[in-house]
Amino acid sequence: MASIPLLLSKRPPIGHRQCAIRFFDLSVSSLSAKASLNFRPAQALHKLALDSTGNVILPKSLRGVLQFVRTRALNATHRDGLRFNRGSSSGWGRPPPRRDWLDSLDSNVIFYGIIAINVGVYLVWQSAISSYRVMGDPTLLMFLRNNFLVDIRNISAGRIWTLLTACFSHKDTSHALFNGLTFYFMAPAVMRLLGNKRFLMLYFLGGISSSLASVAWNTFVRHEPVSSHGASGAIMATIALYACAFPNNTFLIFFVIPCPAWVFLPGILIYDGWRSISDKRTTTDSAGHVGGLLTGVGYYVWRFALRR
Incomplete structure (x- = not known):
């Protein structure tokens, strides 16, 4: 299967800093067996580089792990009430209140x-x-x-x-x-x-x-x-x-x-x-x-x- 890169931001919007991590590799090859066996956290930390703005440029293998945690691992819990909600004043999202049956008529x-x-x-x-x-x-x-x-x-x-x-x-x-x-x-x-x-x-x-x-x-x-x-x-x-x-x-x-x-x-x-x-x-x-x-x-x- 060919890699399908997901572009997060082609051009930084006015008033926002440019995101150093622009792509997430959604293919299976990003989490290949070779990458998972040879990945060592201690060595990976020494290989981290910084771009001109001071943002960390992560290696491809670590980006794959982060993508897995953000999508599959988080979605596997199915506990929406405990997920972080940036729009909530308390910081933790809650299910929306049920609409009254009279108003739904x-x-x-x-x-x-x-x-x-x-x-x-x-x-x-x-x-x-x-x-x-x-x-x-x-x-x-x-x-x-x-x-x-x-x-x-x-x-x-x-x-x-x-x-x-x-x-x-x-x-x-x-x-x-x-x-x-x-x-x-x-x-x-x-x-x-x-x-x-x-x-x-x-x-x-x-x-x-x-x-x-x-x-x-x-x-x-x-x-x-x-x-x-x-x-x-x-x-x-x-x-x-x-x-x-x-x-x-x-x-x-x-x-x-x-x-x-x-x-x-x-x-x-x-x-x-x-x-x-x-x-x-x-x-x-x-x-x-x-x-x-x-x-x-x-x-x-x-x-x-x-x-x-």
């Missing part, structure tokens, strides 16, 4: 999964209302009332899960359509920014915080046992983080009026805060909106602003 699975759950719960609500009106059977309606609405009565009865299940609940068509369109346009950019796992954390934190704000406000301030759907709070948390991350982007209020994100976010906070205090006849849970918006802002500050 296609983001469309999470995106359309949330939409599908919301649509499914909405259709069950419509079926329950129709069943009650046509046949007078309130069974399904009461089941949804006890498990997909958040209020002090459900919390007092121990149905804590309504803080979470309400995040997927819509009963009115206009409510479902508005939240669905908002989620459709806002969520993809936020998912790309956060990843699947952190986006789900934002969605659930926004919904649960909205539910808690609604229960606390209606119980201790308004003193009314108002029931609420918590999906708007999760959507508001998504809107708030989007506005914080992309403040110069334009929102279309009611899909018509253009407004920059940095103006829209404080504006809607003030508007919902004022409505929660002044308007007691509204069917919109403005206190829940405020809870979701503040959660989105807080999540952005925690994940990005404080870590810069």
